[in-house]
Amino acid sequence: MTQPPLLTVSDLRTYFYTSAGVARAVDGVSFDIAAGETLGIVGESGCGKSVTALSILRLIQQPGRIEPGSRIMFEGQDLLQLDDAGIRRVRGNRIAMIFQEPMTALNPVFTVGDQIAEVARVHASASRREAWSRAVEMLKIVGIPAPADRASQYPHQLSGGMRQRVLIAMALVMSPALVIADEPTTALDVTIQAQILELLADLQQRLGTSIAMITHDLGVIAEVASRVVVMYGGEVVEEARVETLFAEPHHPYTEGLLHAMPRVGRRQQRLAVIPGNVPPPTAWPSGCRFRDRCPYAWDRCEREHPPLYQIGAGHVSRCHLADEPERRARKHTPAAASVSGGAA
């Protein structure tokens, strides 16, 4: 606890200036990651979790912009204040990213060995030969059989799971302090998912890397994360240790997510859903951004944008229920349900 966190994101705001208006995709997000810990970032599509990830490495492209006032402190420096060469020294070297789609994140015209070696050549200015043997070594570490042969193959010659292992190898070449994994298992089938998660956990233990695991899958979170940040509407709506979050979720959105999770051994006619969709980031509702879909919403939720209430130790929630807990008894049909009839 005396050690400062490895990464501190504070008041991160990333806006996109589109013809349809300003999309406030990430709107005042703060969290931190301790050295060696795995932080889960959950939320459904469009809640801003991927944009948060890209913002940390400053990979936001026009028309997106990280607003002034945002701070991303990493190893004692503000990543947002670095010049181009400075941020390039961080990317892939101290912070690496694993992308969702292992086919498109690899260049089809280079061998996977070349692509892993490239990282070493960029950051360690290794010779061609050194970089290549490093690449083979990395393939071995991520559990690819016959790594020397695989290194000279092209991405299309590898299966999806192997390609994801290659991406992990690329991310770990420089033994980064932090790995941001943006839905690393979404494109894979379930058995491979489990293997990849196991691999990540194993490598984390051995290398002491921190991981930011971005996903919409609470099952993944339960498996790997120690702490969870739940995002909704470009904001953090709840943050807690993983056991706390699953046992006593506070925010109605988290509650909804947990209910929407299928469980083995519990037969249900229909899977519970959260009615409605994430509103467009160009027009967040006033007050609480979740109120249209919330079964507890009352007039205060429309008037007043909820702050992050302290619920317990290391547990915060952006919901007025913290202030008026008796309202939890008064459950009703959310506004969005009557409009859309509930989206699947």
Place this chain on the structure above:
Amino acid sequence: MVGAAVLVLLAVLAVLATQIAPYECRTQLNIIDLKNVPPSLAHPFGTDVYSRDVLSRIICGARVSLTIAVLSVLMAATVGTAYGAISGYVGGWLDALMMRVVDALLAIPRVLLLIVIATLWDGVGLGGLILLLGLTGWFGVSRLVRTLVLSAREDEFVTAARALGASNARILAHHILPQVISPVLVAATLAVGNVIVIEAGLSYIGIGIRPPDPSWGSIFTDGASSYSSAWWVWLSSGVALVVTVLAVNLVVDGMRRALSGRASVVR
């Protein structure tokens, strides 16, 4: 395949022109007895009004015409690729500015522009002609490359490369240009045919390659003055032009087919 064979043959002719040509290209053999001799065994394509062997001149002309075409297209493709790649990759206002410049340059008819410059620049010569044709030929290529780069830079592996700390120069050279190169190759080959014709045109009106140096255009001019009495002069240079351009186009078609087939099987 036929196109490629013809082009290879032409290339060999061009490189070894002086060794292959039966006579020295500029020598007037016998201005009285060998003037405008029709095709015969000694002179398969006949001789021209100055008693020069037309076959030899066509072969030397191949060297001149192909040198000009290949070098100027190489130059145009290089300039155009660099320009288009920067424009497409950087984007924003720079892209808009660079593309408006290309629009303006494209609005000027190329042949007209060439005629004006070549006329003002008295005695352009081989190097000058290559430079002129190169510098007026890259506009189209730059637009093509820009479009390709625009789509290539959105690929996820480009973002992945950036996330791994690759510099812009490295991303352009390693991840984007390899994807752009084949369409540029097709366009450049097509341009070779085009440039051969333009050069012939310029030489024909006397502002390209000047006599007595042979180029297919200037040989055609020599034959034009006596087009009915010595038809073999203009006909042979004309046929050489047509066959070459046709071969180039056949090769381009073949390349297109090969490339479109490759799109489905990524190698």
